[in-house]
Amino acid sequence: MEALQNKVAIVTGSSRGIGAATAVLLAKAGADVVINYHSSEKEALKVLAKVEATGQKGKVIQADVRSAExxxxxxxxTIREFGKIDILINNANIDFAFKPFTEMSWEEFSYKLNNEMGSAFHLCQKVVPQMEKQGEGKIVLISSSLSRTPSQGFIAHGTAKAAIATFAKYLAQELGPKNIVTNVISPGLVLTDATKDQPSEMHEMLRNLTPLQRLAKPEEVAGAILSLVADWNAHINGAYIPVNGGIDMS
Structure with missing residues (x-):
């Protein structure tokens, strides 16, 4: 039996990178998938074609998840199209100011916090009643290794992603009795459009520090996400799972 037979999944920010790889992998596992994008319509339609090539249904929905509207x-x-929501992958990339704390304004810092947490808050609050009605649901929030291991310039990003990880624990505790599980995937550096322009020296340094001696591909993060939402996996709740090749084993 397929791991996600008869399931419907929303993957936010799924026109590129980890989100795109996840949308395709969930479809291969038997789910119908909603591909959400903010501005990359062309890329979203390419992902839709890959989803439909698996034999599953897909739907592209443009929506800025930073807003409640x-x-x-x-x-x-999603409910109008598919009638239900079994899986929510909160993955949308929220931009942030990359600079030292001493040079950052509160407006820059709080922009990332407000939008990262606002997106997760509104999505979960909107999806959970539907999952309650169905009697089950699976939520995966995407954090970052920078939430636990600081790196110069990433203070806004790392702090916001740490808030996501704590938020997930509270959801796991409160929603567990309703048969809704919430878990966190925390990638290290992943080779995507968002990271390809970073300094090659930094990539090389991280490669050397990683026991597997390579950086992650989006498909490998997608694999970890699938493992949390698969039908056979129903008792992991409130977990924080690093996907970083062993660079940080804390």
Whole structure:
């Protein structure tokens, strides 16, 4: 039996990178998939073609998940199309100011915190009642290794992703009795469009520090996400799972 037979999944920010790889892998595992994007329509339609090539249904929905209105559009359209939501992957990339703390304004810092947490908050609050009605659901929030291991310039990003990880624990505790599980995937550096322009020296340094001696591909993070939402995996709740090749084993 397929790991996600008869399941419907929303993957936010799934036109590129980890989100795109996840949308395709969930479809290969038997799920119908909603591909959400903010501005990359062309890329989203390419992902849709890959999803449909698996034999599953896909739907592209443009929505800015930083706003409550965007979230409402996304969830309402999903229910209208598929009638249910079994899986939510909160993956949308929220941009942030990359600079030292001493040079950062509160506006820059709070922009990332507000939008990262606002997106997760509104999405979960909108999806959970539907999952309650169905009697089950699986939520995966994407954090970052920078939430536990600081790196120069990433203070806004790392702090916001740490908030996501703590938020997930509270959801896991409160929603567990309703048969809704919440877990966190925490990637290290992944080779995507978002990271390809970073200094090659930094990539080389991280490769050398990683026991597997390579950086992650989006498909490998997608594999970890699938392992948390598969039908056979129903008792992991409140977990924080690093996907970083062993560079940080804390």
């Amino acid at each position: 965007g979230v409402k559009t996304l969830v309402d359209e």
